[in-house]
Amino acid sequence: MDDWEAVWPQENPSAEANSQRANRLKVRLDRLLREAAEVAVELSRTDGTIKGVPHYSVIEGQAHELGKQFSREVQQRQMSEVVASQALTAKCPACATRCKLESRKRKVRSVDGDTELQELVGYCPCCRRDFFPSPRSLGL
Numbered sequence: 001m002d003d004w005e006a007v008w009p010q011e012n013p014s015a016e017a018n019s020q021r022a023n024r025l026k027v028r029l030d031r032l033l034r035e036a037a038e039v040a041v042e043l044s045r046t047d048g049t050i051k052g053v054p055h056y057s058v059i060e061g062q063a064h065e066l067g068k069q070f071s072r073e074v075q076q077r078q079m080s081e082v083v084a085s086q087a088l089t090a091k092c093p094a095c096a097t098r099c100k101l102e103s104r105k106r107k108v109r110s111v112d113g114d115t116e117l118q119e120l121v122g123y124c125p126c127c128r129r130d131f132f133p134s135p136r137s138l139g140l
């Protein structure tokens, strides 16, 4: 066994651990989606939004609304992760002054409905205006 072979088993578990974690997360997501579906059905029967034997379009419409709500929640969390992982400064696109960035919430009309997303905004004291940093101004 050479040095590379001796090292490989130690590096491989990291990739394997990631794969195992991804599998656990997929199983958890599937379980949570099934549970959410059960709760949604029970709620619709309890609050009377679905009674007896409804037209299938009513069932489909409510399921689609729940899917859109889930989409907006994922969008919000993904944008929060993006904001949390980015630099705290960026160059002003007009004058290239490096400026401090702040996280702000902004209302956005997504394909799945209105939502509020976090994003980074810079204020340039030289230009006296706000700007939204581009990946290039973040140094990415």
Ligand SMILES: [Zn+2]
Binding pocket: 092, 093, 094, 095, 096, 097, 124, 125, 126, 127, 128
């Ligand atoms: Zn500027």
